[in-house]
Structure formats: structure tokens, C-alpha cells
Amino acid sequence: MLSPPAHWLPQASLDPLHLDWLKNAGIEVAILRLDQIDPLISGNKWFKLIEHLKAADRVGAAGIISLGGAHSNHLHALAAAGKRFGFRTVGLLRGHPQETATIKDLQAFGMQLHWLGYAGYRARHTAGFWAPWQAQYPDLLAVAEGGGGLQGAKGCKQLKTMVDDQLQDLGWSDHDGWWLACGTGTTLAGLVLAEAGKHPVYGALAVPEDHGVAQQVEAIIEEAGLSDPAYELLDASRGGFARVDPELIGFIEQCEQASGIPLEPLYTGKALLALRQQVEGGKFAPGTRLIFIHTGGLQGRRGFETQS
Ligand SMILES: *Cc1c(COP(=O)(O)O)cnc(C)c1O
Numbered sequence: 250m251l252s253p254p255a256h257w258l259p260q261a262s263l264d265p266l267h268l269d270w271l272k273n274a275g276i277e278v279a280i281l282r283l284d285q286i287d288p289l290i291s292g293n294k295w296f297k298l299i300e301h302l303k304a305a306d307r308v309g310a311a312g313i314i315s316l317g318g319a320h321s322n323h324l325h326a327l328a329a330a331g332k333r334f335g336f337r338t339v340g341l342l343r344g345h346p347q348e349t350a351t352i353k354d355l356q357a358f359g360m361q362l363h364w365l366g367y368a369g370y371r372a373r374h375t376a377g378f379w380a381p382w383q384a385q386y387p388d389l390l391a392v393a394e395g396g397g398g399l400q401g402a403k404g405c406k407q408l409k410t411m412v413d414d415q416l417q418d419l420g421w422s423d424h425d426g427w428w429l430a431c432g433t434g435t436t437l438a439g440l441v442l443a444e445a446g447k448h449p450v451y452g453a454l455a456v457p458e459d460h461g462v463a464q465q466v467e468a469i470i471e472e473a474g475l476s477d478p479a480y481e482l483l484d485a486s487r488g489g490f491a492r493v494d495p496e497l498i499g500f501i502e503q504c505e506q507a508s509g510i511p512l513e514p515l516y517t518g519k520a521l522l523a524l525r526q527q528v529e530g531g532k533f534a535p536g537t538r539l540i541f542i543h544t545g546g547l548q549g550r551r552g553f554e555t556q557s
Pocket residue numbers: 292293294322323395430431432433434435436437516517544545546547
């Protein structure tokens with residue numbers, strides 16, 4: 250069995266986020282701490298894996314083979330889950346062998362690694378890419394990069410329940426929408442499906458608009474057959490994925506000091522900065538209550554600090 254035992258229910262706390270710029274605008278935000286669901290497994294990537302693990306169980310697979318880069322949050326969550334629940338994991342990596350903090354963790358978690366080079370990795374969408382890997386690992390299920398698609402989105406639907414169950418503790422009878430970072434838009438799509446139009450989901454794009462996120466979200470929603478989705482995508486990429494500038498770094502430091510909550514610059518920091526810009530631009534009326542999802546990614550920050 251790859252699926253976690255029934256008693257393992259990851260829980261993330263929903264905490265009030267106290268920041269001056271929110272207070273000044275009369276906006277209340279509660280942050281869902283997916284960075285803290287488990288000592289080993291962190292962030293939205295776990296939720297994107299759930300349905301894939303169930304699928305692996307259905308076909309009797311002994312583990313999962315997937316791909317990512319040398320700082321990949323997806324491979325990290327997968328390897329951690331393999332370690333935690335005792336199934337085999339194989340990671341196909343972009344580029345040439347290097348020793349990042351993430352790679353060391355993957356090895357410590359027992360993930361078997363293969364480096365594909367850059368051209369080899371670019372071929373991942375071509376027909377026949379998986380054939381040799383499936384021949385080498387016939388008892389493993391292949392999961393596409395990032396664990397996306399409708400399967401990935403479905404596992405994120407439970408985030409709504411997690412928040413609904415905690416609203417009362419905050420003294421909130423309801424909220425006015427979700428705010429989260431988007432890379433592929435899979436996590437956002439899961440929330441849009443769970444909400445079915447009830448609360449809007451605002452996606453702060455960590456990648457430029459030409460990355461096709463809007464199309465991927467639409468495709469998932471269409472495949473699921475939802476007719477009246479409520480969501481909005483906003484550019485939060487600041488000129489490119491993983492591009493970092495002094496204003497962003499200063500903002501993250503300020504927010505960490507004021508709130509005590511760690512952020513990283515690729516996703517959560519950019520999403521929160523985009524929220525500040527929208528709040529200060531008057532997008533939300535005073536009294537608005539929003540849920541900000543901390544999607545994790547802190548493990549990848551270690552690599553970033555040594556790089557920059
Ligand atoms: C992968 C990731 C995202 C983006 O999730 P998608 O489902 O691809 O949109 C956001 N935040 C963090 C920290 C991530 O690792």
C-alpha cells in the first residue's frame with residue numbers, strides 16, 4: 250500500500266496573519282500552514298500526490314517514478330512520503346549530477362536517482378519517453394512532473410474542508426475567498442472544484458502568463474465538468490519564474506519579522522507581495538476576509554540561499 254494509513258490525516262492550522270498593510274486596509278487574512286503538515290512531508294505537493302498514490306494501489310504498484318529539478322518540492326514530497334509510508338521512489342532529474350540540499354534529502358529518504366541531462370529532460374513530453382523507464386521499473390507507476398492534472402487537483406479539494414473546520418475557531422462565520430501562489434494551477438483548480446463557485450479563488454501566478462496556466466486550469470475544470478467556476482489569475486511573477494529582486498527580498502524579511510512565518514521567494518513570498526499590491530490598490534473592500542495558503546516550499550529555499 251502506498252496510500253497513507255487511514256489514521257494519518259495531515260492537518261494544517263489556520264492562523265490569523267497580522268501585518269500592518271492588512272490592518273490599515275481593514276482586511277483580515279488567515280493563513281493555512283501547509284508548510285507544517287508533517288515533519289518530513291511539506292506543502293501542497295503532498296495533496297497533489299494523494300490520488301496518484303491511490304491509483305498506484307489500484308494497479309498494485311510497488312512505488313512511484315517521477316521527475317523534477319535539483320530543488321524540486323514535488324520530488325521532495327514524494328521521496329518523503331516513500332520514506333514515511335514505506336514505498337519505493339525513483340526520481341528522474343533535470344541536468345547533471347549536483348549536490349543540493351534537496352538532493353541530499355532525496356538520497357537520505359531512499360529515492361533512487363537518475364540524472365537525465367538537459368536535452369534528456371526536455372524529451373519528457375515526447376512519445377516513448379517512459380518506455381525504457383517502465384521496462385527498467387515495471388512495478389512502479391509513472392507520475393508526470395509536478396503531479397498535475399485532474400488527479401493532482403482532486404487531492405487538493407480537501408483543503409476546503411480543512412479550512413471550513415477551523416473557521417469557527419477564528420470567530421469567522423464565513424470567508425470571502427482564497428489567495429494562493431500558482432505554478433501549474435493544479436492546486437488552484439482543486440479549490441475551484443471544491444468550491445463550485447461558492448467562494449472565489451485568486452491565483453497569484455509565479456510564472457509568466459505565457460506558461461499556459463490559464464489553459465491548464467480551464468482543461469482541469471472542463472474535464473471535471475464544472476460549469477460555473479469562480480477564480481481569477483493575477484501575474485505575480487515579477488518578470489520571470491524564480492526571478493528575485495531586492496523589493497521582494499526586503500518584503501519577505503519584513504513579513505517574517507512581523508508575523509514569524511517563514512516564506513520563500515519563488516511562490517509564497519511573491520504571492521503575498523502581490524496580495525499587498527492588490528490590497529493597497531483597493532481591490533478588496535474593508536471587512537473582506539481571505540484565506541492565504543502557505544503552499545510550503547521552504548525546503549527549496551535552502552538551495553536558493555546558497556545559489557544567490
Ligand atoms: C509547486 C508549488 C506551488 C504551485 O502549485 P501548482 O499546483 O503547480 O500551481 C506553489 N507553492 C509552492 C511552494 C510549490 O512548491
